[in-house]
Amino acid sequence: MSIEYFLYKGVNFAPGIHFEENLNFAENEFQVLDDDVFNVTYPKSGTNWMLEILNLIKCQGDPTWCNSVPNWERSPWYETRDGQSQIKDVLSPRVLCSHLPFHIFSKSFFTSKAKIIYTMRNPKDVFVSLFYFAKILSLYNNTENFQLFLENFLQGDVLYGTWFDHVKGWMQMKDNRNVFFITYEELQQDLRGSVVKICEFLGKELDDAAIDLVVKHSSFQSMKENKMSNYSLLPQEMLNHKKGSWFRKGISGDWKNHFTVAQSEYFDRVYQEKMKDLNMKFFWEK
Ligand code: A3P
Numbered sequence: 202m203s204i205e206y207f208l209y210k211g212v213n214f215a216p217g218i219h220f221e222e223n224l225n226f227a228e229n230e231f232q233v234l235d236d237d238v239f240n241v242t243y244p245k246s247g248t249n250w251m252l253e254i255l256n257l258i259k260c261q262g263d264p265t266w267c268n269s270v271p272n273w274e275r276s277p278w279y280e281t282r283d284g285q286s287q288i289k290d291v292l293s294p295r296v297l298c299s300h301l302p303f304h305i306f307s308k309s310f311f312t313s314k315a316k317i318i319y320t321m322r323n324p325k326d327v328f329v330s331l332f333y334f335a336k337i338l339s340l341y342n343n344t345e346n347f348q349l350f351l352e353n354f355l356q357g358d359v360l361y362g363t364w365f366d367h368v369k370g371w372m373q374m375k376d377n378r379n380v381f382f383i384t385y386e387e388l389q390q391d392l393r394g395s396v397v398k399i400c401e402f403l404g405k406e407l408d409d410a411a412i413d414l415v416v417k418h419s420s421f422q423s424m425k426e427n428k429m430s431n432y433s434l435l436p437q438e439m440l441n442h443k444k445g446s447w448f449r450k451g452i453s454g455d456w457k458n459h460f461t462v463a464q465s466e467y468f469d470r471v472y473q474e475k476m477k478d479l480n481m482k483f484f485w486e487k
Pocket of ligand 1: 242243245247249250329330331419420421424448449450451452455
């Protein structure tokens with residue numbers, strides 16, 4: 202994939218987006234507020250979908266804010282330099298995004314009453330989504346070789362390290378009542394029911410009409426058409442809009458259209474080996 206990563210606490214980060222001092226700030230100095238809500242994911246797991254849902258819940262389903270302010274200003278990535286400079290303009294209760302692994306997450310979270318929503322996705326679909334994303338994000342180059350990229354992904358030679366470590370790390374919080382776990386597949390299967398559960402977790406009371414609005418404005422089509430959410434405002438040098446879109450297919454199971462039987466079996470073997478200690482069944486395994 203030829204990104205010249207740098208390591209911070211054993212995890213790959215991208216120069217130009219990430220800087221050691223900002224990672225250190227996020228981990229050790231960032232002051233989490235009691236009413237903060239963190240949208241945490243491994244990349245390509247539905248981060249922007251959850252961001253939109255949380256922003257719409259914050260506005261009782263009213264889409265005006267989501268339709269007028271870019272998503273990265275509404276909910277900055279708190280570990281990046283840009284994100285940290287944008288946070289000062291975010292009104293509480295803040296919804297902040299992060300791809301940080303558990304062991305680097307803000308120390309101050311653990312003494313706060315803040316909440317985290319951790320969204321996971323079938324890693325085979327995460328991989329396919331990342332494979333296409335790498336083709337449009339200028340950060341990556343030399344992204345044509347599916348098999349090679351698959352090896353990189355399984356070995357963790359990608360941004361933010363391995364999916365396995367990310368999920369296993371965050372699973373240490375599974376009994377913490379301030380952390381809510383959900384999957385992309387559950388959002389797909391029952392968006393309305395998922396929104397209701399998220400509202401319950403956040404202690405937000407939305408009436409049926411407001412929930413309907415959240416569901417409507419966080420649909421794939423609605424977000425794909427919203428230029429404040431679809432990243433079409435990013436300059437061409439950063440995201441090659443001619444080659445594809447951040448909002449690619451928005452489905453579950455697209456890996457079946459891409460993996461050979463041998464690749465799928467190989468993935469399953471690595472998955473079983475890496476996840477065996479966890480002793481958990483994820484939604485996509487059922
Ligand atoms: P695909 O590439 O499989 O289409 P992230 O936001 O973490 O970068 O994840 C991007 C993935 O989430 C993309 O997957 C994108 O299409 C999908 N996605 C974003 N919003 C969605 C929505 N409202 N409904 C379904 N999928 C969505």
